[in-house]
Amino acid sequence: MNRQGGDRLYFAAIDEAKLVVLAGELARTAPHEGVVTLQGTLGAGKTTLVRAFLRALGHAGAVRSPTYTLIEPYELGGRQIFHFDLYRLACAEELDEMGVRDYFGPDRLAFIEWPERGAGVLPDPDIEISLSYAGGEDCAARDVVLQALSMAGREWLARLLSSDNAQVIAPVSQACVQDMGGESGACP
Numbered sequence: 001m002n003r004q005g006g007d008r009l010y011f012a013a014i015d016e017a018k019l020v021v022l023a024g025e026l027a028r029t030a031p032h033e034g035v036v037t038l039q040g041t042l043g044a045g046k047t048t049l050v051r052a053f054l055r056a057l058g059h060a061g062a063v064r065s066p067t068y069t070l071i072e073p074y075e076l077g078g079r080q081i082f083h084f085d086l087y088r089l090a091c092a093e094e095l096d097e098m099g100v101r102d103y104f105g106p107d108r109l110a111f112i113e114w115p116e117r118g119a120g121v122l123p124d125p126d127i128e129i130s131l132s133y134a135g136g137e138d139c140a141a142r143d144v145v146l147q148a149l150s151m152a153g154r155e156w157l158a159r160l161l162s163s164d165n166a167q168v169i170a171p172v173s174q175a176c177v178q179d180m181g182g183e184s185g186a187c188p
């Protein structure tokens with residue numbers, strides 16, 4: 001297995017169980033504040049990852065996709081966690097009207113699905129997570145790329161990389177990424 005240090009981590013063709021392990025390790029190594037954006041088409045697994053992250057921090061209740069509410073707040077592990085789904089956002093200015101800037105800062109962690117809809121209003125992310133269909137018959141495999149975009153994000157990935165559980169899901173080296181299918185096959 002190759003390990004990829006630095007700004008990027010890749011997980012090739014992982015199933016949902018492994019994605020849940022990855023989300024759990026992200027939770028275990030998470031900083032107290034930060035912004036994570038989630039890229040990927042409909043059904044790629046963005047909400048599934050956030051749900052597993054919240055469960056790993058002890059959230060026992062339902063985790064609904066905030067498709068209509070746009071934001072769901074949680075209080076876990078001494079911090080507030082905000083789960084955004086901006087798919088139905090009419091325009092970025094709507095976020096300003098919602099006072100969205102209060103959702104970022106000390107002891108606040110944000111996960112944002114469809115962040116491009118809030119461009120210009122949202123802060124820069126610490127980590128961008130990209131999920132794509134890896135191809136294959138059952139459409140259950142995802143390629144996942146974690147890209148650190150700040151010092152805090154790089155430190156988070158370093159903690160993740162040094163965790164034993166992350167090694168179980170086997171991050172691969174950058175050289176292998178060219179061979180990853182990405183949005184291929186008959187999957188949606």
Ligand SMILES: Nc1ncnc2c1ncn2[C@@H]1O[C@H](COP(=O)(O)OP(=O)(O)OP(=O)(O)O)[C@@H](O)[C@H]1O
Pocket residue numbers: 014015016017019040041042043044045046047048049065085113139140141142
């Ligand atoms: N490897 C996998 N990782 C994540 N989800 C998977 C995987 N394999 C199958 N799934 C299934 O794919 C679906 C992903 O749905 P999810 O709501 O998480 O997508 P999403 O990216 O949030 O979509 P949307 O843009 O509509 O909000 C779930 O039904 C999940 O069970």
Ligand SMILES: [Mg+2]
Pocket residue numbers: 046047048065085113
């Ligand atoms: Mg979603």
